[in-house]
Amino acid sequence: EDKVVQSPLSLVVHEGDTVTLNCSYEVTNFRSLLWYKQEKKAPTFLFMLTSSGIEKKSGRLSSILDKKELFSILNITATQTGDSAVYLCAVQIYGSSNTGKLIFGQGTTLQVKP
Amino acid sequence: EAEVAQSPRYKITEKSQAVAFWCDPISGHATLYWYRQILGQGPELLVQFQDESVVDDSQLPKDRFSAERLKGVDSTLKIQPAELGDSAMYLCASSLGRLAYSETQYFGPGTRLLVL
Numbered sequence: 001e002d003k004v005v006q007s008p009l010s011l012v013v014h015e016g017d018t019v020t021l022n023c024s025y026e027v028t029n030f031r032s033l034l035w036y037k038q039e040k041k042a043p044t045f046l047f048m049l050t051s052s053g054i055e056k057k058s059g060r061l062s063s064i065l066d067k068k069e070l071f072s073i074l075n076i077t078a079t080q081t082g083d084s085a086v087y088l089c090a091v092q093i094y095g096s097s098n099t100g101k102l103i104f105g106q107g108t109t110l111q112v113k114p
Numbered sequence: 115e116a117e118v119a120q121s122p123r124y125k126i127t128e129k130s131q132a133v134a135f136w137c138d139p140i141s142g143h144a145t146l147y148w149y150r151q152i153l154g155q156g157p158e159l160l161v162q163f164q165d166e167s168v169v170d171d172s173q174l175p176k177d178r179f180s181a182e183r184l185k186g187v188d189s190t191l192k193i194q195p196a197e198l199g200d201s202a203m204y205l206c207a208s209s210l211g212r213l214a215y216s217e218t219q220y221f222g223p224g225t226r227l228l229v230l
Binding site for chain 2: 004034036041042043044045048058090100101102104105106107
């Protein structure tokens with residue numbers, strides 16, 4: 001059974017801290033790994049990773065994929081209260097009819113205190 | 115910026131009643147997805163359309179759930195009859211193409227359903 005596991009499930013830090021969120025997966029027919037940020041609404045896209053070892057960066061957020069060890073990390077440096085959200089990891093697999101299907105992890109809830 | 119539209123945003127219903135949710139994907143997006151997200155969990159795919167055709171409904175409880183995308187644009191998800199366990203956020207997402215390459219899915223604001 002395809003599975004995506006995130007850790008930790010929740011995290012509380014103070015502004016300015018650096019955090020690392022983890023995502024491990026066991027799937028057949030891996031296509032890509034995506035990170036989303038979800039506040040009290042729909043998930044918003046952060047990164048898509050398809051190749052091992054190539055870091056993707058956007059401001060204070062960065063992510064990298066290890067396809068050999070089957071995991072990804074999401075780093076957030078100099079955290080701000082606006083970073084408080086649920087961070088979702090999803091693995092896209094080849095589904096039926098040659099289409100992509102997302103398998104989500106359970107999410108990591110990050111709370112950044114002032 | 116183009117967005118996925120969903121309505122209603124909130125729905126409260128009694129068990130055994132029928133409910134329907136609507137989704138309008140980003141213009142030009144061929145693929146449309148319906149997800150269910152139970153509180154504290156990640157979204158789970160219910161059904162995927164490519165244009166007007168269903169390409170994956172393996173996780174859709176077909177005894178009570180139905181989905182359609184008649185003209186390959188907007189879509190409706192229906193539950194009849196609703197059960198207490200259906201209380202969740204129902205998310206619609208869309209992506210641009212039809213081919214087997216990695217694509218980003220863009221999510222709508224969701225419909226939060228509460229079944230009493």
